Amino acid sequence: GPTTNLLQIFSSIFSSPGKITAPLIFLLPPHSEELQHPTLTLTCLIHRFHPENVEVRWLKNHQDVPGDSYVTTTPLRDGPQEA
Numbered sequence: 001g002p003t004t005n006l007l008q009i010f011s012s013i014f015s016s017p018g019k020i021t022a023p024l025i026f027l028l029p030p031h032s033e034e035l036q037h038p039t040l041t042l043t044c045l046i047h048r049f050h051p052e053n054v055e056v057r058w059l060k061n062h063q064d065v066p067g068d069s070y071v072t073t074t075p076l077r078d079g080p081q082e083a
Contacts, residue, residue: 018050018051019050020050020051021048021049021050022049023046023047023048023049023054024046024047024048024049025044025045025046026044026045026046027042027043027044028042028043028044028045029042030042042058044056044058052075054075056072058070
């Protein structure tokens with residue numbers, strides 16, 4: 001009935017087929033010229049994770065950095081995965 005269809009839709013939204021894979025995380029340091037300025041740019045590259053939904057938080061001195069202080073891009077699909 002309608003309730004079963006609704007449950008199937010929610011199930012497909014919240015679950016993702018496939019193996020759960022922990023991400024590879026790389027923190028890229030600021031360019032050496034930036035070290036002379038009070039504001040630095042850090043880049044965090046996270047890839048090869050599954051499922052696709054991931055939450056990224058930045059911390060400074062163990063405290064959350066406000067969301068308006070950084071930019072997070074949407075996930076981009078990696079190429080074919082190695083076996």
